[in-house]
Amino acid sequence: MNTVHTDNDNLESDGSDEFTGGPISRRDFLKRTAVISSGAAALVAAMSPLRLLEETVTAEEFVQKHYKEMTKDEMDKVIERIKGKVEKKYGVTPTLRDHKPIDGVEYVYALNLSRCNGSRRCVHACVNENNQSRNPEIQYISVLKMPKGTLDMEQGTRSYDPDVVPEEDSYYLPVQCQQCENPPCVKACPVEATWQEKDGLTVIDYNWCIGCRYCEAACPYWARRFNFAEPEVPKDRLNPNMGYLSNRPRPKGVVEKCHFCLHRTREGKLPACLEACPTGARIFGNILDPDSEISYVLKNKRVFVLKEEAGTMPRFFYFFDK
């Protein structure tokens, strides 16, 4: 297997040597292509943090097609390659699948804010399930401590550490990817590394992401996370049940976020955050099934969404008991 070493300082170099061991990666190549096609100096500025990153990309990774263009055989080979890398790095043989959307299913989440007690069990279950970096720490769910009387998430604080929760003067607002029907993050991506699937989930191909972080800036909910450093997951904590578009280990320099645990939910299971919630505050299901619990909640509770004025049309709803 050939290894293509990169030099992320060479955005302005001639780039003539992709396959001859020269200093270029597919990510460098895409960065240049995006810069040329957009002519946007701002794009170069946005990518400047990546110029400091070092990476090693194999020739197979370099020539990998876009997710939507790969045949099943090609995806099978990619999966075998990733499994090999996981085995080598973590000493674990993962179960890695490319989970496809299920016909007739559109996922929606609802959260009962009267029940959330701010314990952050959901946050830690998500970290464990989705192989998020422990150092530096990456978490997809932010539980905001909110002053009573407002629904404005900008007034919340992420840092609270009382001896006992819940606290008298507050309520708690967990925020993660809202799986918007009109997602600005998708429109912002210059290389189509993120897109919305037919079950409503906005996904990311970590092999296609160039780390420009435009999606992160476009998201009104602070739902996306960027791997500034090589993610660290202890070998004995790695979750070996993996999805290509979900919780497989991510490299440095890419964006990630909540995907409603698609490697679980597309197999008929519930998201890990829901299972971990000690108060039953979380409800998840198929909105196209009129008999589902989520359909009942949306029909019978006074639900609301965050930042409705942004026009993103979230598939994540909130409600109170009273």
Ligand code: SF4
């Ligand atoms: Fe994209 Fe943010 Fe909406 Fe998730 S919440 S779909 S990351 S804009």
